[in-house]
Amino acid sequence: MPLSGEAIRMMNYVDDVATTLRRIQALIPTLTAEERQRVSEYLGKSAPSAQDVLTALQAK
Structure with a gap:
């Protein structure tokens, strides 16, 4: 079954979030212990x- 435009947009949002998290993860070594704690x-x-979002998607 083909995906709707909305589902494709949501998958693109997931890709954007994953890209952002990779960027954050790459910068973690540059932070001080206090900065790491605050960001955490x-x-x-x-x-x-x-x-939360995954749970909502998996709900029936």
């Missing part, structure tokens, strides 16, 4: 999380 806390509080 900020990411942890981000809503919705990737897991």
